[in-house]
Amino acid sequence: MEVRWFRSEFSSVVHHYHEFRDQYGQQMAEYHGRTELLKDGILDENVSLQILNIRSSDEGQYNCFVQDGLFYEEALLELKVDWWLPGAVTHTHTHPSLPQ
Numbered sequence: 001m002e003v004r005w006f007r008s009e010f011s012s013v014v015h016h017y018h019e020f021r022d023q024y025g026q027q028m029a030e031y032h033g034r035t036e037l038l039k040d041g042i043l044d045e046n047v048s049l050q051i052l053n054i055r056s057s058d059e060g061q062y063n064c065f066v067q068d069g070l071f072y073e074e075a076l077l078e079l080k081v082d083w084w085l086p087g088a089v090t091h092t093h094t095h096p097s098l099p100q
Helices: 039-044
Strands: 002-006 013-018 021-023 035-037 049-051 060-068 071-082 088-093
Touching: 002 035, 013 035, 013 049
Parallel strands: none
Antiparallel strands: 002 013, 002 060, 013 021, 035 049, 060 071, 071 088
């Protein structure tokens, strides 16, 4: 299984998980040490990504690409950072979530 969270381009890697391991070789420097794929839900098709120490530059679109054998799916998420509540983050899905 491969899970790739990225920004505007496939090569703008926020977090990459492949062959049962996190892959940090292509990760963008600004996300180094700040991301975690929550693996507890992977078998249930939940590929949630946690971003730690949120910054204003984290706001924007995120793409998620999941491939397992011949099956693949993509989703788009918009992350909004709310600085009125320190550390608070809201998100809005702009693409249907992965099939259950």
